[in-house]
Amino acid sequence: MIPVIALVGRPNVGKSTLFNRLTRTREAIVADFSGLTRDRHYGTAKLGKRQFIVVDTGGLEDSAEGAIFEKMASQTLQAIAEADLVLFMVDARAGLSAQDQEIGRYLRKIGKRTLIIANKAEGMKDSLHLAEFYELGLGEVYAVSAAHGQGVRELLELAAAELPAVPEPDADAEEDEDQPIRIAVAGRPNAGKSTLINAWLGEERLVTFDMPGTTRDAIRVPFEKNGRRYELIDTAGLRRKGKVFESIEKFSVVKTLQAIEGAHVVVLVLDGTQGVTDQDAHIAGYALESGRAVVVAINKWDALDRYQREQLARSLELRLAFMRFAPVKHISALRRQGLEPLWKAMGAAYDAATRKMPTAKLTRLLQEAVQYQAPRKSGMFRPKPRYAHQGGMNPPVIVIHGNSLDHVGHAYQRFLEGWFRKAFKLDGTPLRIEFRTSD
Numbered sequence: 045m046i047p048v049i050a051l052v053g054r055p056n057v058g059k060s061t062l063f064n065r066l067t068r069t070r071e072a073i074v075a076d077f078s079g080l081t082r083d084r085h086y087g088t089a090k091l092g093k094r095q096f097i098v099v100d101t102g103g104l105e106d107s108a109e110g111a112i113f114e115k116m117a118s119q120t121l122q123a124i125a126e127a128d129l130v131l132f133m134v135d136a137r138a139g140l141s142a143q144d145q146e147i148g149r150y151l152r153k154i155g156k157r158t159l160i161i162a163n164k165a166e167g168m169k170d171s172l173h174l175a176e177f178y179e180l181g182l183g184e185v186y187a188v189s190a191a192h193g194q195g196v197r198e199l200l201e202l203a204a205a206e207l208p209a210v211p212e213p214d215a216d217a218e219e220d221e222d223q224p225i226r227i228a229v230a231g232r233p234n235a236g237k238s239t240l241i242n243a244w245l246g247e248e249r250l251v252t253f254d255m256p257g258t259t260r261d262a263i264r265v266p267f268e269k270n271g272r273r274y275e276l277i278d279t280a281g282l283r284r285k286g287k288v289f290e291s292i293e294k295f296s297v298v299k300t301l302q303a304i305e306g307a308h309v310v311v312l313v314l315d316g317t318q319g320v321t322d323q324d325a326h327i328a329g330y331a332l333e334s335g336r337a338v339v340v341a342i343n344k345w346d347a348l349d350r351y352q353r354e355q356l357a358r359s360l361e362l363r364l365a366f367m368r369f370a371p372v373k374h375i376s377a378l379r380r381q382g383l384e385p386l387w388k389a390m391g392a393a394y395d396a397a398t399r400k401m402p403t404a405k406l407t408r409l410l411q412e413a414v415q416y417q418a419p420r421k422s423g424m425f426r427p428k429p430r431y432a433h434q435g436g437m438n439p440p441v442i443v444i445h446g447n448s449l450d451h452v453g454h455a456y457q458r459f460l461e462g463w464f465r466k467a468f469k470l471d472g473t474p475l476r477i478e479f480r481t482s483d
């Protein structure tokens with residue numbers, strides 16, 4: 045499982061500044077999950093081929109001096125509990141405060157692996173200023189300037205050294221033919237994830253199932269279906285209770301993100317009775333950003349009347365417009381209806397995500413596309429796509445070479461995307477098109 049780093053500290057020490065530096069997400073994924081503090085951000089940081097989930101535990105804003113833990117949102121505590129490493133941020137200019145000491149006491153008590161990050165240290169030559177932070181009793185203090193980017197890369201290297209190495213999944217260039225298809229079932233609380241998983245696993249033979257020792261361990265359930273091997277990556281602390289599985293933990297954004305990162309195919313389960321909510325859209329956005337194949341399962345179809353079904357179709361069109369590539373299946377996990385088409389869509393999405401696209405065929409298709417419709421001239425430039433090759437899979441990447449390709453417009457890019465999607469039957473997977481221009 046991809047390791048998790050939590051940024052912790054009193055307000056204004058520079059957590060969100062460091063978060064933005066570390067994750068380099070153009071648009072931070074602001075997860076407005078209900079009941080959670082409004083300012084929590086989740087992103088992924090990369091160091092070479094390794095990646096990490098980074099959580100900015102904002103949400104200490106309202107704490108009065110000396111009462112930080114009573115006010116500290118339980119979600120922040122959950123983020124700390126779920127983290128593999130805590131970056132405890134302090135302000136090198138302001139020095140050690142009572143709030144810092146209180147947070148420090150808490151981190152010492154729970155014994156979580158922690159690095160102390162003294163931020164705003166630009167232009168501070170000597171380490172004298174930092175001496176007082178050693179009083180926190182949490183070990184070494186590292187000086188950075190998040191605003192100026194100083195020491196940030198070293199910090200990430202330091203953090204990486206503390207964490208288990210998990211390469212990004214698309215880094216294994218060739219997918220092993222007999223590896224199981226890894227599935228993440230994601231969705232809001234009560235969408236019906238456990239019911240769906242039980243409907244699956246109740247029918248199918250479990251290959252093996254080893255109960256892990258602690259909740260921090262990832263749970264993977266291998267099973268077979270229609271002669272194909274699958275592995276379910278748990279999102280919610282699945283536990284076997286007699287014949288059925290039940291989720292014993294409350295909804296966890298971090299676990300959801302870890303499962304998405306580790307999966308080939310994400311089944312996004314929506315509660316049909318609730319329409320498409322903000323949380324659904326956030327989870328979908330994260331899956332898209334991770335490049336995962338996605339199948340949308342609209343659950344509780346049995347409980348909807350005709351009007352509700354029409355409403356739902358409209359809200360899908362509106363709120364998940366950025367995921368048109370994902371097939372939509374209507375199911376009733378409770379009544380075990382619609383599950384076969386869902387399996388088919390999952391298998392097809394996996395096949396699409398790992399499709400091999402030979403250079404000769406890509407280039408021929410590209411030339412046919414250009415013949416059908418050439419890219420428009422832009423000022424002095426007429427873009428000339430010449431050939432294409434596959435730049436990666438899971439998600440598939442098509443790299444197009446030619447001249448003046450910087451001037452290809454969005455509309456034409458979408459046209460090419462559609463052209464390749466159709467030719468290679470790329471249903472269920474995002475497709476990335478990159479242009480490499482030789483002038």
Ligand code: GDP
Pocket residue numbers: 053054055056057058059060061062102163164165166188189190191192
């Ligand atoms: P958060 O409340 O912990 O998330 O803190 P922010 O990231 O919002 O930063 C609080 C303030 O500190 C902002 O005005 C930032 O511009 C400033 N800040 C952040 N990092 C640095 C830094 O490295 N040096 C200086 N001088 N200011 C910083």
Ligand code: GDP
Pocket residue numbers: 231232233234235236237238239240291343344345346347375376377378379
């Ligand atoms: P989870 O939190 O996503 O794991 O959701 P659960 O599987 O625990 O289901 C939440 C509630 O929705 C339970 O009361 C289920 O019985 C109910 N439920 C799940 N699937 C369906 C369905 O297909 N139809 C209906 N009507 N109810 C369902």
